[in-house]
Amino acid sequence: xxxxxxxxxxxxxxxxxxxxxxxxxxxxxxxxxxxxxxxxxxxxxxxxxxxxxxxxxxxxxxxxxxxxxxxxxxxxxxxxxxxxxxxxxxxxxxxxxxxxxxxxxxxxxxxxxxxxxxxxxxxxxxxxxxxxxxxxxxxxxxxxxxxxxxxxxxxxxxxx
Numbered sequence: 001x002x003x004x005x006x007x008x009x010x011x012x013x014x015x016x017x018x019x020x021x022x023x024x025x026x027x028x029x030x031x032x033x034x035x036x037x038x039x040x041x042x043x044x045x046x047x048x049x050x051x052x053x054x055x056x057x058x059x060x061x062x063x064x065x066x067x068x069x070x071x072x073x074x075x076x077x078x079x080x081x082x083x084x085x086x087x088x089x090x091x092x093x094x095x096x097x098x099x100x101x102x103x104x105x106x107x108x109x110x111x112x113x114x115x116x117x118x119x120x121x122x123x124x125x126x127x128x129x130x131x132x133x134x135x136x137x138x139x140x141x142x143x144x145x146x147x148x149x150x151x152x153x154x155x156x157x158x159x160x
Contacts, residue, residue: 062105
């Protein structure tokens with residue numbers, strides 16, 4: 001390979017690899033800010049996401065598996081994630097009266113209160129993460145990320 005071409009790619013096997021590694025590095029840097037925030041409230045980012053989704057359904061409930069499918073990142077052990085939120089009094093589980101095999105999950109008043117308490121801090125975190133980008137850059141980034149995910153989205157995903 002000619003030296004000029006190799007230096008332009010900075011040792012990456014392909015543009016796809018370079019893009020992937022840049023996404024991974026970016027995610028790692030942005031995640032650090034998010035984890036620092038949620039640790040102050042004894043939450044994980046995934047637990048926060050579950051609470052946020054349940055707030056959107058309040059006063060209704062969601063079946064456990066539908067909640068798991070709507071999470072931003074896959075939750076291999078949704079039961080354990082929900083157990084912790086139940087122990088903290090932030091959510092409740094109810095058996096579906098029409099199908100006792102199905103568990104419905106809803107946010108409690110304590111969960112709603114916690115989200116109200118941290119809403120501003122979450123907004124500030126997002127501004128620290130990506131607030132330096134213009135609206136046009138953010139729109140372009142969102143569209144590119146959607147394109148990158150498209151062939152890999154699970155069926156029924158709400159994150160089009």
